[in-house]
Amino acid sequence: MGNFDVAVIGGGMITYDLILPSLYHLQRTGIVGNIKVCALNSAPLKELKSSKEIREAFPGQDFIAYPPVTEPEENKFPELYKEVISGMKQRQIVVVAMPDQLHYPVVMEALKNNQHVLCVKPLVLKYEQAAEIEKIAYEKGLFVGVEYHKRFDRRSLMAKRSFELGQFGKFVMGEAKLIEPYYYRSSNFQNWFTCDKTDPFVYIGCHYVDLVYFITGLKPVEVSVSGVKGKFPNGNNAYMWAHGRVRFENDALLSVIDGLGYPDQAAGSNDQSLQMFFEGDGKTGMIKHNDQFRGVEHSYLEGIGCGGSHFNYVSPDFYKLVPWEGKGYKPIGYGYESVAASVTMAYHIENEVNEMPENESLAKRRAIIKEVDEKGIIATPANSYINELVVEAARISILSDGLPVSIEYGCNPHVSLR
Ligand SMILES: NC(=O)c1ccc[n+]([C@@H]2O[C@H](COP(=O)([O-])OP(=O)(O)OC[C@H]3O[C@@H](n4cnc5c(N)ncnc54)[C@H](O)[C@@H]3O)[C@@H](O)[C@H]2O)c1
Structure with missing residues (x-):
């Protein structure tokens, strides 16, 4: 199976400090394909693209910006993420990295469009919303990981x-x-x-x-x-x-x-x-x-x-960029390992069901999701709802x-x- 695409919704501090560099490294290792990043306006996207630290660590790697970085910074696009998500192939992964109170609508939009999800913590601010996300994701055989990276320390x-x-x-x-x-x-x-x-x-x-x-x-x-x-x-x-x-x-x-x-x-x-x-x-x-x-x-x-x-x-x-045997620098630490665990899990699920008829594929995806819930290492709505x-x-x-x-x-x- 080929690698799969990622859309990151939110281009702020956590995207800069952890998520984008982790995804770039996963792109190098052949797990992640195209990367899109969507923010409310162009300002944080410009910062991500022009960062000397990120460019030196990942030479030649880039993402598609929504809105484009040429858009004046004062123009705001609060609904653009919907277009970005609906424009993806089915069962890729959406990373939700925006302010806490916006996680719920974006996770729901991703599930509606049949996408696996990785959400920064806290998943949502209400238990009922977490239970709803768990139910819909399980019904559709979609993986939802929550980025409680301290679990990976x-x-x-x-x-x-x-x-x-x-x-x-x-x-x-x-x-x-x-x-x-x-x-x-x-x-x-x-x-x-x-x-x-x-x-x-x-x-x-x-x-x-x-x-x-x-x-x-x-x-x-x-x-x-x-x-x-x-x-x-x-x-x-x-x-x-x-x-x-x-x-x-x-x-x-x-x-x-x-x-x-x-x-x-x-x-x-x-x-x-x-x-x-x-x-x-x-x-x-x-x-x-x-x-x-x-x-x-x-x-x-x-x-x-x-x-x-x-x-x-x-x-x-937690997270540092260090020299390695390849080009640029690579991310190390439990922050990277936590992002990698969820993205790799979604990738693994898709690999397991590649070319299966849909009914078999759905049963298999659900079985793997239950295993991850029970294992309790990657945080999921089912095993982290106490939060x-x-x-x-x-x-x-x-x-x-x-x-x-x-x-x-x-x-x-x-x-x-x-
Ligand atoms: N230790 C951790 O696990 C950790 C650390 C930092 C942040 N976080 C979590 O990450 C999330 C984001 O935090 P941050 O520090 O990056 O915040 P931030 O304020 O730096 O960035 C928020 C981003 O969301 C974008 N955004 C807002 N509305 C949007 C919309 N409608 N469409 C698209 N993008 C939109 C903004 O453009 C901005 O890029 C929060 O939920 C926070 O709790 C977790």
């Missing part, structure tokens, strides 16, 4: 295995932290990261809630989140900081702090960690992950990044100044103020 995979082997004991108390850089406040976030839409817990705290679920299999049953507000440079109000507390089904507690405020001049480039305590028989167990300092320190002659810091903790583990419930509960809680919101499971999972 080797330390998470090691922790999961050790937990399953009973080496830690029963999870009882944990603390997680993810503070993104201050300069995020000057980015496009100003236009969508507003109090009514999202907050730091929903934006990044959900990574660690998913991770605790990934490691232990325990479901969250109660969430309370309080926020501290601030103003973006354009005057929009946002929760700049959030403090969440999550109770799990075995009564364990996880405290999560998040914010857009890690000092630009500091060595980070962010601050993130997870510590979990476990009860054993007459003893306790522990996991402690320092997630931004991976043991590598560089001090540069000239400052780098938006903050211009000279001394930096550089993590080789939608957590996000839904968190939004209610933060907007009501931290009141606890319960999550009920069973045949009709839902959230309600306690």
